Amino acid sequence: MSIIEKPVTPKPRKPWAATPVDRAKTGGIVLAALAVSFVFVAVTPMSGKLAYAAIFCLAYLVIDFVVSFVKAGRPAAVDSFFRGLVTTAIVIAVMPIVSILVTVWVRGHKGLHWTLFTKDMHSNSFTDPIGQGGLLHAIIGTFLLVFFAMIISVPIGILTALYLTEIRGKFTRPIEFLVQAMSGVPSIVAGLFIYAAILIPFTKTVNGFQGSLALAILMIPTVARTSQEVLKLIPSDLREAGVALGGTQWRSVALVVVPAARSGLITAMILGVARVAGETAPILLLTGGSGTKNYNIFNGSLGSLPNYVWQAFAAGTPESIARAWAGILVLLVIVVILFTAARILGNRKVGKK
């Protein structure tokens, strides 16, 4: 009995994975749906890319349903149909994002040139040719607006989050509720509020700081909610260790919990900034839209990127609209950079240095 069989390692089988036959079938269904959509568009008076897309989706769903029904019966057919339906949904949901990004680049890059970042609009109008004037004043203005909004809202937002996670007094539930309610305040209402509370009784004129205040109102809920999520993730062992070593609650929060959550709190801050950098409605009511550089946020009309885009769009000539798209492109690049930074920081494990 010296027959020593070579040990057979069973090949792992994946019964759920698509076999070549399955793939061929899917390909066949797609081709059939394509054919149907071409025939349908040719025969009926419908026309255009949209018609092709819509008929293709419908035809795919129907053919897929029929094929599955014949092959595996009703439950499989319904399952397959539903899979097609949700796949269509995600494609439709992502389509606008792709469309927006492509549009902004295609229409915006024509308006890009170096003077955008070195000049302002004090001696040019929006209808001048693209090469003249720039949006330096708007970039400075947006930076100032967002910076001051950040200075106001980040401490308040983080204190709110600390209250909700560390103190948990009797107001915890109501405050959690109010913060969520506050995140739904329409931006125009925030603008009207600052107009009523600051501009009418005190300043009686536009300035940048009022815009910052309105942006801060819109930013607080984002900062508070994101910070709360982060602080929740800090293990309570850390807090207990701090207290057990004889530290007061103040010291264990300030020296243990907050440093542990640091990168998450920075993420919260950046997300808040990304949320308000492009806010337009309150800016239009409160800050004015000067075309000249203005470094003083407390005095005088302050230009900003959303305001620049808005004015350029309203001017309505081809040059001004090209300017509007260039402005949007710059604004969008800022937002995307902020968002990516927040993502990278947020993906780092909380609690690590």
Place this chain on the structure above:
Amino acid sequence: MSSTLTQPPATIPPKREITTKPRFSDKVFRGVVTTGGLSSLVILGLILIFLLFNGYNTLKTQGLHFLTTSNWSAAVNDAGQIDTKNSHFGIAAMLIGTMVVAVIAVVVGVPISVGAAIYLTFYAPEAIKKIMVSAIDLMAAFPSVLFGLWGFFVLEASSEYWAKLLNKFFSWIPIFKLPAPYVTRSPFIAGLVLAVMIIPIVTSISREIFSQTPLDRMQAAYALGGTRFAMLRAVAFPYARSGIVGGIMLGLGRAMGETVAVYTVLNIVYQVNWHILFSAGGNVASMILLKFGEASPYEIKALMAAGLVLFILTLIVNSLANLIVSRTGKSGR
């Protein structure tokens, strides 16, 4: 040598007081944090007070007509002063317009968002899921003026196509009728732009709720031989239903308060318009922005009252939504 033993130590440390009484620094800390925590209450309260204070006069003189009539005229008498007797402010048309565009946004946007959330939670391969989730979250940070411009220059063309198609085949339904053949800049198109704008929030809330579906029940459904759809129908949908309703209402709240995008794409006409494909409409927020530029101080008070109505409306919708969403996770189902 025993003297060292008998000698008492030079100083006896005082007995440490063991107590749960907070120290002074903690009192300060808790005070500061609590004050910060109450800021949301203070801010919401201040918004209410200031808008009410400024809008009170209008609300008093116009009474309920402010909500039920559609007439906005700030009359000026011969002396160039504001004629309070003949000034009429009513926002019914804009309230109806707000609801019309928001409901269109929800009807179009929610099936897409919920479908996308189901795909991302139960169907998507890990790599695709990561990219798509990032993309959809990024869309939430797009400025609203960008949505407005995109809607005006890009979406307009394709939605006109759908508008004409709807009018052709469904004009027997009253809302799809056209009183005149103008379909550009209609509430329908504004609704589509808003639908795109609420996709990120509704998708992320639905995704969060679907991802909490109890794993054991999902596995039980599969073990009984159910298809994926059967599992979804028996386990995920009943579990997520009320949470999705909350997500929809949050989307509705967002859509009701949107200003700049609606202002850009919609042809704002101060009249009640139920024909969603017809080129006229408006919502409260965009009306405020439109009238604000050339408004007299008297008219601004009326706009404050309109802002108050919008604030209360969105607050109610959002609060209901948040109540429903926060109940979902905690209930036993």
